[in-house]
Amino acid sequence: MAIDWIGFSYAAAIVFGGFMGYKRKGSVMSLMAGLVFGGLSTYGAYNVSRDPSDIKVLMFASGVLSVVMGMRYKKSGKLMPAGIMAGLSLFMVFRLLLLIMV
Secondary structure (H helix, E strand, O other): OOOOOHHHHHHHHHHHHHHHHHHOOOOOHHHHHHHHHHHHHHHHHHHHHHOOOOHHHHHHHHHHHHHHHHHHHHHHHHHHHHHHHHHHHHHHHHHHHHHHHH
16 A cells, blocks of 8 residues: 555645635635645545545545636736645646556
8 A cells, every 4th residue: 555645745735725824814714625625635645545546536626626726826816825726736637647547
């Protein structure tokens, strides 16, 4: 059983981003979204660690985040945090697609 360190790191980045949004701007929505999507991503990374072809949960979380944060980045034009999270999430989508192709 190989541990999906990239998936767990991605999940930690999501939780950390939600916490920082709460701490800096007082955004409870950022905190809740970070906890929900970070939890989903952690569960998804755990599933990928157990079975590399079980990408459904992590693919859902990273796909939704890439679309939502991509739209926020397009609207605001700010790289931080929307552009970075959109890029990380898109990277995870491509990584997961490559994982099931190989």
